[in-house]
Structures are given as structure tokens and as C-alpha cells.
Amino acid sequence: MEQYVVRTLSTELQTGTLNIESLDLSHNRIDDRGTKSLSLGLQEMSNLEQLDLSYNNITDRGAGYLGQAKMWMQNVTYLDLSHNEIGNKGAKSLNEGMGTISKLEHFNLGHNKIGDDGLVSLSEGFRRMLPCVLTYLDLSHNSINESGKESLMIAMHSMNHLDLSHNQISNFGVERFNIEGVNWEELRHLDLSNNNIDDLGAASLTYGIEKMVKLQHLNLSNNSIADYGAECLSVGMERIGELTHVNLSHNQIGPTGAGHLGEGIKRMYKCKLTDLDLSNNEISDTGAVVFSESFTAGWYCLSRLNLSNNGIGDSEQKLSKAVSRMNELTKLDLSHNNIVTRELKVSVKS
Missing domain, CATH: 3.80.10.10 (Ribonuclease Inhibitor)
Incomplete structure (x- = not known):
């Protein structure tokens, strides 16, 4: 999708005459400039419930524009920003807008460039989502290692699908699943495949798994x-x-x-x-x-x-x-x- 088309769409959205509940702009070529234009239109979309911007060219700057347009986040239940180029700064920008989110259930940030610092920022945002009803979180194919996981674990209350595959999580990171007070009772799907977990990590994870009484899918391959x-x-x-x-x-x-x-x-x-x-x-x-x-x-x-x-x-x-x-x-x-x-x-x- 050419950027002028995004600008035209944004202009139409800014009129406030459209009552769009689901907007799918995935698999296009929307970059940061297009995201800036789109964010202006999103500010008028208070009824938006689903937004898919996956498979585009959005970087940290574009994520910043989305984070600033807080109005559209109020009723969003489904948000897909996977397969972009969002890193730690972009995650921090998204965190700043999460205070207005209270209904988000499905969040996909897989296939980006988010590391530990970005994960800490996102976790802070999740904790401000009151009540937190997030059930699906995909952070696969990023650069998450150790330090951000504790913040994420504390923020999880209603999670039933967690994908942390294809990261750099090792034994120390797996230990975060054993934090006291974390409620894993609703978790049904856990994917930690393609990480750096060995025997000691598996032993640590065992204590966390015992709390996952409803777990149905466990993936520790590769x-x-x-x-x-x-x-x-x-x-x-x-x-x-x-x-x-x-x-x-x-x-x-x-x-x-x-x-x-x-x-x-x-x-x-x-x-x-x-x-x-x-x-x-x-x-x-x-x-x-x-x-x-x-x-x-x-x-x-x-x-x-x-x-x-x-x-x-x-x-x-x-x-x-x-x-x-x-x-x-x-x-x-x-x-x-x-x-x-x-x-x-x-x-x-x-």
C-alpha cells in the first residue's frame, strides 16, 4: 500500500463519520511516515476493537506515533504488530499509551527486535491495564534474554497463551517462572522452543509447570x-x-x-x-x-x-x-x- 493511500485513509478516518470496529492493514509497505498519518486517523476511532498492522515496515518511530494516539486504544481487544522492526524504544513508546487500554486480550509482537529493556517497558504497561484481561501474548522471534522476564511474570494474571520461542532465554531466564505470587492457573499454551535451555533450566521450569494446572500445550523443542x-x-x-x-x-x-x-x-x-x-x-x-x-x-x-x-x-x-x-x-x-x-x-x- 502506497503512503499516499494511507494518508487518504487517515483523512477519511479523521472525519469521524466512519464507525469501523476492525481495521486490517497487514501485508503492506506501511513505514513510519504512513504510521504517523494513520495515527492521526486512529485518534478519532474510539470504537475500534481490532487492529492488524503485521507484516509492514514499522520501526521504533512508527510505534511512537501509535503510542501517542491513545484514543484508539480504549476499546481495542486485538492488536497485531508482528513482523515489523520494532525495538526497545518502540516498546517503551507503546508502554506510554497502554494506560488507556483495559480491554486488550490478544497482543502479537512476534518477529520484531525487542530485547530485555523493551520487555520491561511492556510489562509496566501490562500492569497499568486495570483490569488486565490479556489472554494471548506472542513475543516470539525477538531478542529477549533474562532481565525483563521477572517484570513480565508479575504482570501475568489471566494469560492462557504465552509464546517466547526463538529468543535467547537461558536457565536464568527460565527461573523467572518460579516467582512467588504469580498466577499461572489459566495458562494453557507455553512455547519456549528455540532458546538456550538445558538441564538446569528444565529443572527450574518444573516448579513453574506444577502451578500450570490447566496447561495443554508445552513446547520445549530445539x-x-x-x-x-x-x-x-x-x-x-x-x-x-x-x-x-x-x-x-x-x-x-x-x-x-x-x-x-x-x-x-x-x-x-x-x-x-x-x-x-x-x-x-x-x-x-x-x-x-x-x-x-x-x-x-x-x-x-x-x-x-x-x-x-x-x-x-x-x-x-x-x-x-x-x-x-x-x-x-x-x-x-x-x-x-x-x-x-x-x-x-x-x-x-x-
Whole structure:
């Protein structure tokens, strides 16, 4: 979208004659100048509930213009600023306008350039949103590391979807999930994939997971979690009765860790787990045997299991026998292993 078109739209909006509740300007070429023009029109849009400016060229300066146009924020429930170039200064500018927001439920700032300082600013804004009804927050693909997370955790009360994937969060940052007084009871989706979390981080996270009693989706793929981390996570997982999807792919989990995970899942109260991804680990034949020995009644609900690329070969007979007891299984991925097909006998429910 050319900038003069944005100016024309802004002029029309400034007349106050339009009663627009949802405005989608995503996938355009709106830059800071266009955002400045648009912000003038937004000031007259007190009825606006949804604004999508994703996939544009908005930087810190453009975010500043949006933060200054506070009138439009009053009734906004959905705000998408993902896939832009907003950094710490832009996050601070948005924070300055958040005092007028009280209805925001869905906020997407993924794929920007926000770091720890920006996260602190946003968290301050969230805490001024009274009452805070934010349920969906996407901060994936940014540069968040450690220091800002504590402020964010304290600001979370009604959150049910939190995406912090593809950042630089390490063990110290994960510890922030254990802050006393933080209410995680509503969280249903947690994505910490593609960070720098290893065994110690997984152990720290376990204490936080135990408080997430309604958690359904847990994604810790593409980290550096090995056997000890898997053992700790299994303890936390067995206490979550609502867990349905777990992704621990692309880690360093070996035979011992696989065994602990299997036992932990078996002990899950009223197990609802339907999807388990352990692909691209180091489970091997030894781990596959130990893992398969836990396939008892506790696994009756699992419908998708991914064990691809784990160096599994000679254990396929025991594995196939164990899988045959999983009555709800509809998808089994054992690709990129060393399995001899003449020995493998697997019955998967159609």
C-alpha cells in the first residue's frame, strides 16, 4: 500500500463519520511516515476493537506515533504488530499509551527486535491495564534474554497463551517462572522452543509447570535438554491432568531420559496426552526398549507419537509390540532410524 493511500485513509478516518470496529492493514509497505498519518486517523476511532498492522515496515518511530494516539486504544481487544522492526524504544513508546487500554486480550509482537529493556517497558504497561484481561501474548522471534522476564511474570494474571520461542532465554531466564505470587492457573499454551535451555533450566521450569494446572500445550523443542532435564520435566508433567501436547524434539534426550518420560506419562492422573514428539533426540535402542516398557494403560489416549531420527534399530520388535497396546494411535513416525522392515509389525488405528 502506497503512503499516499494511507494518508487518504487517515483523512477519511479523521472525519469521524466512519464507525469501523476492525481495521486490517497487514501485508503492506506501511513505514513510519504512513504510521504517523494513520495515527492521526486512529485518534478519532474510539470504537475500534481490532487492529492488524503485521507484516509492514514499522520501526521504533512508527510505534511512537501509535503510542501517542491513545484514543484508539480504549476499546481495542486485538492488536497485531508482528513482523515489523520494532525495538526497545518502540516498546517503551507503546508502554506510554497502554494506560488507556483495559480491554486488550490478544497482543502479537512476534518477529520484531525487542530485547530485555523493551520487555520491561511492556510489562509496566501490562500492569497499568486495570483490569488486565490479556489472554494471548506472542513475543516470539525477538531478542529477549533474562532481565525483563521477572517484570513480565508479575504482570501475568489471566494469560492462557504465552509464546517466547526463538529468543535467547537461558536457565536464568527460565527461573523467572518460579516467582512467588504469580498466577499461572489459566495458562494453557507455553512455547519456549528455540532458546538456550538445558538441564538446569528444565529443572527450574518444573516448579513453574506444577502451578500450570490447566496447561495443554508445552513446547520445549530445539533446546539443549538432556536426561536429567527430561527426568525433572516428567515429574512436573505427571501433575498436570490437562496436558494434551508435548514437544521435546531436537534436544539431547537419551535412553535414561526417555525412560523417565515414559514413567512420568504413565503416572499422569487421568492422562489426556494425545500428541508426543521426541524426534531428533538420542534415545537409541536402549531408550526405545525402556520407553516402550512404560506403554501401559496410562497411554491409552495417545494418538500421535514421533520417534523419528533417534538411532532406533534392533529394538523394533519390542517397540512394535508395545505400540500395539495403544488403541487410539493414528500416527506413528519412526522415520530416519535404522529399522529393518522385515521385523517391524505395527498396527495403527485408521
